[in-house]
Amino acid sequence: AAYAFTTAxxxxxxxxxxxxxxxxxMTPGWTSYRKHLLYQTYDVTHSLKPGVNAAGAMLGxxxxxxxxxxxxxxxxxxxxxxxxxxxxxxxEDGTAETVTTGPxxxxxxxxxxxSEIYDGETYDASLEIPGWASEEHPGGDWRPVETVPWDISVxxxxxGSRVRMVDRMPARRIFTTPKGETVxxxxxxxxxxxxxxxxxxxxxxxxxxxxxxxxxxxxxxxxNLRAAKTTMKYVFAKEETVxxxxxxxxxxxxxxxxxxxxxxxxxxNFTAYTLHSAMEPAGSITCSNPLLNQLHHNYLWGLKGNFxxxxxxxxxRDERLGWTGDAQIFCRTACYLMNAYPFYSKWLVDVAAxxxxxxxxxxxxxxxxxxxxxxxxxxxxGPDSAAAWADVAVILPxxxxxxxxxxxxxxxxxxxxxxxxxFMKKHSKDYIWNYKLQFGDWVALDAKEGSYFGATPNDxxxxxxxxxxxxxxxxxxxxxGKQEDAQEYRALYKHxxxxxxxxxxxxxxxxxxxxxxxxxxxLYFGLTPEPYRNRTVxxxxxxLAKENGHLVTGFVGTPYFCxxxxxxxxxxxxxxxLLKEDFxxxxxxxxxxxxxxxxxxxxxxxxGSMWSPDMNSFNHYAYGAIGEWMYRVMAGxxxxxxxxxxRHAVLYPRIGGGLSFVDACHRxxxxxxxxxxxIAGDEVVLTVRIPANTSACVRLDGAETVLENDGLxxxxxxxxxxxxxxxxxxxxRY
Ligand code: BGC
Numbered sequence: 001a002a003y004a005f006t007t008a009x010x011x012x013x014x015x016x017x018x019x020x021x022x023x024x025x026m027t028p029g030w031t032s033y034r035k036h037l038l039y040q041t042y043d044v045t046h047s048l049k050p051g052v053n054a055a056g057a058m059l060g061x062x063x064x065x066x067x068x069x070x071x072x073x074x075x076x077x078x079x080x081x082x083x084x085x086x087x088x089x090x091x092e093d094g095t096a097e098t099v100t101t102g103p104x105x106x107x108x109x110x111x112x113x114x115s116e117i118y119d120g121e122t123y124d125a126s127l128e129i130p131g132w133a134s135e136e137h138p139g140g141d142w143r144p145v146e147t148v149p150w151d152i153s154v155x156x157x158x159x160g161s162r163v164r165m166v167d168r169m170p171a172r173r174i175f176t177t178p179k180g181e182t183v184x185x186x187x188x189x190x191x192x193x194x195x196x197x198x199x200x201x202x203x204x205x206x207x208x209x210x211x212x213x214x215x216x217x218x219x220x221x222x223x224n225l226r227a228a229k230t231t232m233k234y235v236f237a238k239e240e241t242v243x244x245x246x247x248x249x250x251x252x253x254x255x256x257x258x259x260x261x262x263x264x265x266x267x268x269n270f271t272a273y274t275l276h277s278a279m280e281p282a283g284s285i286t287c288s289n290p291l292l293n294q295l296h297h298n299y300l301w302g303l304k305g306n307f308x309x310x311x312x313x314x315x316x317r318d319e320r321l322g323w324t325g326d327a328q329i330f331c332r333t334a335c336y337l338m339n340a341y342p343f344y345s346k347w348l349v350d351v352a353a354x355x356x357x358x359x360x361x362x363x364x365x366x367x368x369x370x371x372x373x374x375x376x377x378x379x380x381x382g383p384d385s386a387a388a389w390a391d392v393a394v395i396l397p398x399x400x401x402x403x404x405x406x407x408x409x410x411x412x413x414x415x416x417x418x419x420x421x422x423f424m425k426k427h428s429k430d431y432i433w434n435y436k437l438q439f440g441d442w443v444a445l446d447a448k449e450g451s452y453f454g455a456t457p458n459d460x461x462x463x464x465x466x467x468x469x470x471x472x473x474x475x476x477x478x479x480x481g482k483q484e485d486a487q488e489y490r491a492l493y494k495h496x497x498x499x500x501x502x503x504x505x506x507x508x509x510x511x512x513x514x515x516x517x518x519x520x521x522x523l524y525f526g527l528t529p530e531p532y533r534n535r536t537v538x539x540x541x542x543x544l545a546k547e548n549g550h551l552v553t554g555f556v557g558t559p560y561f562c563x564x565x566x567x568x569x570x571x572x573x574x575x576x577x578l579l580k581e582d583f584x585x586x587x588x589x590x591x592x593x594x595x596x597x598x599x600x601x602x603x604x605x606x607x608g609s610m611w612s613p614d615m616n617s618f619n620h621y622a623y624g625a626i627g628e629w630m631y632r633v634m635a636g637x638x639x640x641x642x643x644x645x646x647r648h649a650v651l652y653p654r655i656g657g658g659l660s661f662v663d664a665c666h667r668x669x670x671x672x673x674x675x676x677x678x679i680a681g682d683e684v685v686l687t688v689r690i691p692a693n694t695s696a697c698v699r700l701d702g703a704e705t706v707l708e709n710d711g712l713x714x715x716x717x718x719x720x721x722x723x724x725x726x727x728x729x730x731x732x733r734y
Pocket of ligand 1: 313319323325326378439442615620
């Protein structure tokens, strides 16, 4: 038996006897390398042969050394790529042997003459060295290697969610644009690479430039990629049919313009492969409204497009960073779609590792912007600690606890969470917290013309999150038995809430900020004084009506909008909002042909023009956070805080939206939960599936008479018709 443990500074492909080992891509992934570097483990027993064996690795610059981040800096972690391997061989006679990389290895230039995450890759086949990783003495210009010193105490085994080429997406069509360019359409906006099979002669070149959308006239639109060159290029060395894709880069695209190709390109020459952290699918929803089904598809593909080892904001332009706010907003939805536990737990290590000594949380993790205050206006006041962004340090562990029931993550992240709360406390004045540059209700439509900052004041959004995170932290302290902390932070929480109420509500119970988002967070975070609740709900409805039933919210308000309504007796209004089809709305994008979620409500405007190219991603999962509402409320698949991880579930689908049926499931750590509701006249037929070793409270929305109870004892308590159910499948008619 033989096992190889491999890692790199930069990106690597590991070879044994001429073949790539394993099907992982973009290894060793992206972490805060100097504090946390992952190695991969491979069973290589069957890659070895009797006699001499050859090992090799190809290296690329990747996140480690290539251009990355808002300031376009190079060599962010170091200026030399390196590879390390330790192979342990166990012989039949009981002995073992270890083979490692070291100064006796040799290196040569590879045919990959250019490779960058943003810009793409160039492969020059004339530089191939035949047998480079299979022969004992291959030809070519080999030179001695140098060892690169590194603190190996930061090495950790990678536990899961490795990046793979997951979905195979054949080209759908090749067409000529009005400007005369030849374009391949894969029919789906995605993140990955194009695999090309083509016949060519020496000197022939394949060159493709990937991009997301066509402009209003149907021409290639590149402006929103900003400086990213997104180009893949292959240079032929001999007459042959090649089968090739780049290795150390990826692109966000639906289309590719063909800049050069030997002969006439045909669809069969091109197959795209998505590239994302491999996770087990965990949910599905189908319903009678095809637009909602497409919306579900779009946020699922938003996840696929932005879970590439770290949760990113977008996959196409010269950014692709681990923006903490985007991750925070989307994490609950993600957990309904995939088993995201290993992926997020790995990233949380870097969240903690990259916190400032004071406990501040960076805007992006891994914090590639560390120490930068120039080169980009978003960093001018420092690269950390914005409300809703930094709060990922607390909200994500809480979400993982709710969705997977694992207390270990709370213990692991405890210090990080506490440091973040203490940071806010330290920088608050009399419980009002606000600090340096805040993103506020980012990209909300109530922003001033051309601005990214929504109209809700920072004092309010910051203090709302200060309260929310502190409240969650106190609960988590309790869960893991830290009673003293729980008490202390509960007291802090009460002070913040009181201050919030005294500051942001006037004497008549109106919010001082008349924005949708101010009302939404006050309601969803439980910050509204009870006597003012109705007034706040009415206020939100009024603000909705003022916009003709449309949302004008950004990153802070949008994820909770439907919850704020449905939790406060306004299920109908929540559905109405979800089902809006004209601008701005979720379904507006769907009707415009979106196959992923857009960064801006007006990414593509009704008149065909676009939001400014300096920030206009068509694959930004943030607003896909509506997925959480569709699972938790429309389908009614909710975990119980008292028995998290769906050990006890609350199955309470809210009927509405003119839907005739909703069919949903969620694969919890205990097994599959299912909810299907169907309307037949004035009756609802509800089928629920509850896996073994779990139980659920089944609630019937709007039940007047239970016609069939399938053995469950329904009772009306506090106005809710409900019954406790053990595992099994039940069909209820009411
Ligand atoms: C990113 C966002 C991010 C924001 C923060 C943008 O450039 O794409 O999604 O959260 O900056 O302000």
